[in-house]
Amino acid sequence: MKTVVNNLPYIPERPAKPRIKGLTMVMDKGLSLREAEDFVSVCGDYTDYVKLGFGTAIITPDFDKKIRIYKEAGLRPYFGGTLFEIFLIRGMFDEFVGLIDKYEVDLVEISDGSYDFDHSKKLEYISLLAKRGTVISEVGSKKKTVVYSPDEWVRQMQLELEAGSSKVIAEAREAGTIGIYNDDGSVNIEIIKAIATNVSIDNVIWEAPIKSQQVWLIKQFGANVNLGNIPPNEVIPLETLRLGLRGDTFFQFLPDNLKQ
Amino acid sequence: MKTVVNNLPYIPERPAKPRIKGLTMVMDKGLSLREAEDFVSVCGDYTDYVKLGFGTAIITPDFDKKIRIYKEAGLRPYFGGTLFEIFLIRGMFDEFVGLIDKYEVDLVEISDGSYDFDHSKKLEYISLLAKRGTVISEVGSKKKTVVYSPDEWVRQMQLELEAGSSKVIAEAREAGTIGIYNDDGSVNIEIIKAIATNVSIDNVIWEAPIKSQQVWLIKQFGANVNLGNIPPNEVIPLETLRLGLRGDTFFQFLPDNLKQ
Amino acid sequence: MKTVVNNLPYIPERPAKPRIKGLTMVMDKGLSLREAEDFVSVCGDYTDYVKLGFGTAIITPDFDKKIRIYKEAGLRPYFGGTLFEIFLIRGMFDEFVGLIDKYEVDLVEISDGSYDFDHSKKLEYISLLAKRGTVISEVGSKKKTVVYSPDEWVRQMQLELEAGSSKVIAEAREAGTIGIYNDDGSVNIEIIKAIATNVSIDNVIWEAPIKSQQVWLIKQFGANVNLGNIPPNEVIPLETLRLGLRGDTFFQFLPDNLKQ
Numbered sequence: 205m206k207t208v209v210n211n212l213p214y215i216p217e218r219p220a221k222p223r224i225k226g227l228t229m230v231m232d233k234g235l236s237l238r239e240a241e242d243f244v245s246v247c248g249d250y251t252d253y254v255k256l257g258f259g260t261a262i263i264t265p266d267f268d269k270k271i272r273i274y275k276e277a278g279l280r281p282y283f284g285g286t287l288f289e290i291f292l293i294r295g296m297f298d299e300f301v302g303l304i305d306k307y308e309v310d311l312v313e314i315s316d317g318s319y320d321f322d323h324s325k326k327l328e329y330i331s332l333l334a335k336r337g338t339v340i341s342e343v344g345s346k347k348k349t350v351v352y353s354p355d356e357w358v359r360q361m362q363l364e365l366e367a368g369s370s371k372v373i374a375e376a377r378e379a380g381t382i383g384i385y386n387d388d389g390s391v392n393i394e395i396i397k398a399i400a401t402n403v404s405i406d407n408v409i410w411e412a413p414i415k416s417q418q419v420w421l422i423k424q425f426g427a428n429v430n431l432g433n434i435p436p437n438e439v440i441p442l443e444t445l446r447l448g449l450r451g452d453t454f455f456q457f458l459p460d461n462l463k464q
Numbered sequence: 465m466k467t468v469v470n471n472l473p474y475i476p477e478r479p480a481k482p483r484i485k486g487l488t489m490v491m492d493k494g495l496s497l498r499e500a501e502d503f504v505s506v507c508g509d510y511t512d513y514v515k516l517g518f519g520t521a522i523i524t525p526d527f528d529k530k531i532r533i534y535k536e537a538g539l540r541p542y543f544g545g546t547l548f549e550i551f552l553i554r555g556m557f558d559e560f561v562g563l564i565d566k567y568e569v570d571l572v573e574i575s576d577g578s579y580d581f582d583h584s585k586k587l588e589y590i591s592l593l594a595k596r597g598t599v600i601s602e603v604g605s606k607k608k609t610v611v612y613s614p615d616e617w618v619r620q621m622q623l624e625l626e627a628g629s630s631k632v633i634a635e636a637r638e639a640g641t642i643g644i645y646n647d648d649g650s651v652n653i654e655i656i657k658a659i660a661t662n663v664s665i666d667n668v669i670w671e672a673p674i675k676s677q678q679v680w681l682i683k684q685f686g687a688n689v690n691l692g693n694i695p696p697n698e699v700i701p702l703e704t705l706r707l708g709l710r711g712d713t714f715f716q717f718l719p720d721n722l723k724q
Numbered sequence: 725m726k727t728v729v730n731n732l733p734y735i736p737e738r739p740a741k742p743r744i745k746g747l748t749m750v751m752d753k754g755l756s757l758r759e760a761e762d763f764v765s766v767c768g769d770y771t772d773y774v775k776l777g778f779g780t781a782i783i784t785p786d787f788d789k790k791i792r793i794y795k796e797a798g799l800r801p802y803f804g805g806t807l808f809e810i811f812l813i814r815g816m817f818d819e820f821v822g823l824i825d826k827y828e829v830d831l832v833e834i835s836d837g838s839y840d841f842d843h844s845k846k847l848e849y850i851s852l853l854a855k856r857g858t859v860i861s862e863v864g865s866k867k868k869t870v871v872y873s874p875d876e877w878v879r880q881m882q883l884e885l886e887a888g889s890s891k892v893i894a895e896a897r898e899a900g901t902i903g904i905y906n907d908d909g910s911v912n913i914e915i916i917k918a919i920a921t922n923v924s925i926d927n928v929i930w931e932a933p934i935k936s937q938q939v940w941l942i943k944q945f946g947a948n949v950n951l952g953n954i955p956p957n958e959v960i961p962l963e964t965l966r967l968g969l970r971g972d973t974f975f976q977f978l979p980d981n982l983k984q
Contacts, residue, residue: 208782208823234699246754247754262469262709299471441753462814520969523729526765553978580984
């Protein structure tokens with residue numbers, strides 16, 4: 205089917221998997237095995253990471269089999285950062301490492317969105333786990349009362365990348381109304397511009413569950429911006445946005461003489 | 465997989481099925497047989513009641529087979545109260561009883577959310593059907609023009625429980641913007657507090673389709689509050705809220721020395 | 725299961741398929757083959773057209789097999805109008821016709837929602853493709869900056885029907901917040917009344933993704949109004965609205981003596 209798209213001019217090129225930019229990260233918050241199979245049958249080529257959201261993994265029956273379905277299809281499943289924090293606040297960091305070892309999850313997220321602990325400690329965990337596999341780390345609080353300045357966003361991201369994170373994630377939650385976005389889901393331009401100016405854009409995964417956020421980020425940073433917290437049934441619509449196959453980005457990749 | 469959760473401290477205990485409190489009631493508004501199978505494979509342990517919403521059951525092909533899938537998985541399916549009202553306003557109460565008998569549905573909902581009939585009549589239906597099986601009854605109108613005082617909510621619930629309802633349901637509709645909630649989905653605290661003060665909390669099922677409503681009710685009444693009108697794909701996320709495995713209830717069940 | 729409904733009085737009659745009015749058009753934005761099978765198993769009788777939304781079709785694996793699933797179940801799949809515009813702006817109209825020929829899609833949508841080209845040209849395409857199969861054409865822009873007067877809506881619809889469109893579609897997008905609706909999803913009554921007064925109602929398909937829009941249109945134009953952009957899992961709920969089996973239309977089809 206790719207051939208139909210390949211025959212069209214002015215379609216942005218997307219790198220083949222395994223990609224290091226243009227990543228799509230999906231949030232699975234409890235799919236069944238059959239639903240996971242359905243998902244990879246359609247979206248396998250377009251999806252890089254699958255986050256088993258917050259603590260859902262450990263209460264979803266057969267989640268070990270689901271991890272295998274994703275891995276066999278060439279996707280990288282991992283536990284949402286909240287699960288790391290759930291273990292950490294209970295003083296069970298080693299048990300958390302035991303869990304990811306047991307289920308052979310080579311991608312791990314370190315975050316402090318719920319549990320506010322020392323940032324230097326976060327850097328240590330990143331550094332420690334980076335020796336084990338790929339680490340991604342999330343910046344931004346899940347609480348409306350905790351607001352970071354643009355400089356603070358930049359500083360934390362830079363330090364975490366230096367400590368060993370392969371990518372940093374900009375927090376937005378499942379709803380997309382916090383962190384890099386305002387209460388109404390609109391983009392906090394000041395924060396995003398500060399990040400984009402000071403951190404390599406390929407190293408940032410922007411959580412962007414809402415279409416208007418995806419459109420804004422694609423227009424700003426191009427087809428191959430890294431986007432996360434995409435609902436499973438929005439991966440194909442998102443891919444059309446990346447490729448200029450939807451009204452919102454219809455003109456984005458066309459030459460000037462065709463623009464209106 | 466339960467063992468992972470079982471090894472964590474500070475996770476609230478959830479009663480095993482069949483439960484009399486901590487119930488989760490899901491709204492099925494037209495799942496296919498395979499989708500129903502998928503649903504029970506993941507959420508069977510966490511779901512108690514499945515409402516076949518409003519009149520959807522009788523136009524969904526093979527709904528009799530779907531009822532069997534739910535029953536065999538230990539869930540209790542039933543017809544939404546609107547179906548009872550659809551028969552009642554047509555003077556076909558006996559035919560409604562014939563329907564639930566034919567499909568061997570042992571749980572029945574009595575409501576007056578659309579059809580405004582005498583409350584003493586509602587009590588009679590409850591009393592009559594309570595001899596046949598389990599009755600749950602819903603209080604609250606689906607119309608914005610009909611507003612009950614907190615006292616009226618309490619009075620109706622008390623009378624219906626006395627008449628034979630095993631639980632009373634507090635109306636919110638599929639959207640969660642009426643009854644015990646305000647237009648914007650926020651909680652009507654005055655009504656909920658009045659109910660909680662005067663009706664045994666284990667006897668109330670709060671319709672709560674929106675996450676913020678679920679969070680508020682869990683924080684107010686604990687992990688084992690009865691919640692209803694949960695969309696099928698939100699049962700696992702809800703269970704993480706009940707267990708403190710999500711940002712919104714991350715600290716809720718932790719000892720004081722770990723709270724921030 | 726139909727027999728349960730058939731035994732109830734005051735249920736509006738719905739024409740059997742293939743229908744020329746009372747159409748339901750669904751938007752598929754990337755269902756898997758198994759999800760498409762599930763969909764037709766439940767909604768096949770209630771759905772007439774399936775739009776493969778915007779450019780999703782050509783990036784969805786096995787979309788040719790999905791087209792066959794829909795056709796074998798008696799539904800008419802077609803490519804969203806945006807795909808026509810994607811080819812047209814690239815000067816590839818012939819290739820677009822080649823595509824619909826290759827996949828044996830006998831229903832085709834002509835639109836100018838993203839690409840603003842001469843209306844007389846649109847009429848030519850309609851006329852040309854009407855010789856090949858069934859044409860439906862969409863009126864209304866996807867851009868908030870392009871606003872048509874009620875007269876303009878009527879004029880374009882009349883001309884397109886004359887040119888060979890079997891139905892005209894009133895634009896609302898997937899979100900339902902543009903075209904015939906206001907920003908908040910409420911109905912633009914002036915436009916809809918102008919259309920209804922001047923165009924045969926059976927020839928109009930109203931995009932109506934939001935329940936309040938469906939309810940308004942059913943109350944205004946009856947159970948057999950043509951409705952489009954219905955999400956797959958909302959077809960059964962919509963059918964209950966059409967039949968008076970849900971709170972919102974509970975009284976709509978009852979005789980006056982039963983109304984409250």
